[in-house]
Amino acid sequence: MVDTVRSTFLNLPEAKQEKILDAALAEFADKSYEQASVNVMVSACGIAKGSLYQYFKDKKGIFLYVFDLAVSRVRRTLVKVKEETAGEEFFTRLEKSLLAGVDFIRRHPRIYNLYLKILFDQRVPERERLLTAVRRFAADYLGSLVRQGVARGEIRADLPEHTVIFLLDALFDRFLQATCVPAFDVTLNLEKADEREIRERIGELVGILRSGLAA
Template identity: 70%
Template sequence: MMQTVLPTFINLPAAKQEKIVAAALAEFADKGYQQASINVMVSSSGIAKGSMYQYFKDKKGIFLYIFDFAISLVRRTLMQVKETTQEADFFTRLEKSLLAGVEFIRQHPRIYGIYLKILFDQHVPQRPQLLKAVRQFAAEYFQSLVRQGLERGEIRADLPGPAATFLLDALFDRFLQATCVPFFDVTLGLDQAPPAEIEHRVKELIDLLRQGLAS
């Protein structure tokens, strides 16, 4: 994905690499691209500013490396969820997928933070490509679930596939946002909710998807 990491960084001892990645991840997640400060990154990872430019060509290079690191972790995790729920029925798979998303964010809040910061910021380098990569991946995940659900006859045969995918994507992303962005969700109070309540809400929402709203 058009990296601009310099070989110097690759040759670094793993521990030092991790410190730098952690610092950059935290800063980008907190401030977004433009507002993130390289001065903060270097001082919080304990290296000199000049060193940073021996590791990466420029700020854009740092960001793209971090983004690549992040998205590959997401991909691996989601693929694993997909495999381990292979046998379950459609709605159970949805449930497990959403819970896995919640757990992923609990473990890697800054990765999701970067995604949220990127979403609506026109001035992020390579934004079209980066955004498309994330969104396409999510859409394909849901498409694949829907396809299998149709094949097994677990969902209506006359279901408009793209619309269903869109709905799932919308609901899931919003649910995840609600669990980790304070003041964002005023109806379910998901942020900092205990796991038991989150599980209950997931079940409730998926039931809603299953049955529909009409009487």
């Protein structure tokens, strides 16, 4: 995190910062890391190429900064959901989390694309660190939901916690992918589904989970 951004950037008026970050996010979300072009970024946001190199050490620095920013937004969103549903039943919280997830990536598709990049594009700088951090956050999030559910007796206590989390995480992730990766989902057609359909599908899926997991 150190060395990725320079004070020159942080001293910039916020509007300018935003313009630059927008251009960078757009480019990184659109192409693979190596294919993303600094040239395109600078001409998209109308600054000189040299300037960008005064704000960030190099391309890698730009990427890391943009990525960290994106992650913290995701984090904030999900944590809010967790807090707002603190008292509710486990399966309800699951549904609401899923819905919030879909909502988020529909509003910020480029951030979600960034995440997909590091999932499967080796050669993203510090991929391992970034990926582990994100994955860990997801696991922790679901883990805390599950533990609370078990404590309240809403979930069977005899199941290995890790396996339950794995299953939930798999479903969660895939559901989001299905709603936004083109040509990916050939069974539920989530990509073109409106909110009502999304809710229905979530209901069905959580229904099955309930049969499998509920105490």
